[in-house]
Amino acid sequence: MHEMSLAEGLRSIVEDQARRHGFARVSVLRLEIGRFAGVERSALEFAFDVVMRGSPAEGARLEMIDLPGRALCYDCAAMVEIDGRLDPCPLCGGGRVIPDGGDEMRIKDMEVM
């Protein structure tokens, strides 16, 4: 979804940080993306390449770290990790799990010169 908007958000954060920390180039940008964030990796990589042109992060390597999907099971009241929003609870097999985390999408850090 809207990976282009996300890439634009990345660019404005990069430019912000460049002013604050006084760097000219970003070599690596590391993101943390939750399993339920709805981010399509290849679409974000494509948008990143296009949107970063002319910014300090032009040509930077984009690394994405997957964060697990966490959910609360309404049947056994446990916090569990699930792969898909519709997966049953891995502990009790109940179907009533509600995601509680795993929708993160943030810049973790960047290597700059």
Add this chain to the structure above:
Amino acid sequence: MCTVCGCSELVMADGRLMSHEEAHGLGLAHSHGHGHAPGAAAMPASAGAALPFPHVHAVSPTPPDNGADHHHYGQGPAGVSVPGLSQTRLIEVETSILAKNDGFAAGNRRVLKALGVLALNLVSSPGSGKTTLLCRTIEALGNAPLAVIEGDQQTSADADRIRATGARAIQINTGKGCHLDARMVGHAIDSLRPQPASFLFIENVGNLVCPAAFDLGEAAKVAILSVTEGEDKPLKYPDMFTAARLAILNKLDLAPHCDADLDLYEANLRRVNPGIEILRLSARTGEGMAEWLAWLRARLQGMAA
């Protein structure tokens, strides 16, 4: 103190004593051990003064030695020397990619709360009947003060329909955009100047994917799902139905004509969001409108409390 690892003592690297800063800059292997009391406070290490303040270490998956030495985490690639690129630094950002939008949304929420305005973000696929439901709602609410923000890629058709009911409306055309964002809505709120203790309906772009991720500063998302769309829709687009507080099952009058299984709709909604509230409604016949109006009025009262 070294800007890479935070150590302030000297360390042996490549056969001589140097600062951690120098060792990282030259890319030399060196240890990060220091003395430790059984409690949390750091004690002077043999190589020199250790961190002068009490500190604790993150619990590692493999228990570290109970002795004086243990491993630090998070050294990261900044300590790695690359020929010609020795000026590389690592900047911890830890900022949400949507931080900017979330900031605008928080601002909108503050303004709306101060005014006691109930803002609802109406989300659905195109053609679920959002605008018709809004027109009927505005008529049914009578004199209650309200305003509408309409989001579409093109045309002012929806805002025109709303204005025909006598309500104030602003049309936002997103152009190529697939969703409203908090900054657009903030500008619309500035122009609309909603009255205190009024309703603000934000009709998002018809799209079950992107608007789920963009907080507009609303009190709740209301997902509208028409009975012609298929019982499995909540399962196909779970992000949106997980984010919504209320789902309206609209076009109820058409249910018999398309063999809609209303209980299955509800079961699938609860499967992706066990806490979701559900109303069955037909904007065309008025069935279920009373419950919807009661829900709205209760929420508005909640804003004043």
